[in-house]
Amino acid sequence: MLNHRKLGYLLPWIIVVLMMLLIFNLSAQPAQNSDHLSLGVTERVIELLNQIFPSTEWNLDYLNHVVRKNAHFFIYLVLSILVQIAVKRSKIIGFKRILFVLGICVLYASSDEIHQLFVSGRGAQVKDVFIDSAGALLGIVIYWTGTKRSSLHSAKV
DSSP states (O other): OHHHHHHHHHHHHHHHHHHHHHHHHTTTTTTTHHHHHHHHHHHHHHHHHHHHHHTTTHHHHHHHHHHHHHHHHHHHHHHHHHHHHHHHHOOOHHHHHHHHHHOOOOOOOHHHHHHHHHHHHHHOOOHHHHHHHHHHHHEEEHHHHHHHHHHHHHHHH
């Protein structure tokens, strides 16, 4: 039976694995399905933009490209934060932890692009690994900034 300490250690890693499975499943979609999904999101973005800027014409293909690349960026930003929460329970500290988290995210992004080589209509793009890595790096910065602010705040209280 799991005690609270073991559950506190395992739960963040379970969430990391679930996020990785989400990324894997999104990448496993054939190109046609993936395009349909991103076009649906892009159409919603255009609806929102039309409410803010009613007389502006929007290029669907360009905005769809932006939405797809932002999806890469932000999903890896979230993944890196989740990995940091999971790794925090380990004895890895400081810069080593940053490198460890970034390494996990970059390796997963690379493996995800390789995975797409085997999906109908999809392919691997090195630039997507860079976009994913940039998102992971920003997630690391956000997490570290937040935890440093939180520890400074609690030290003052």
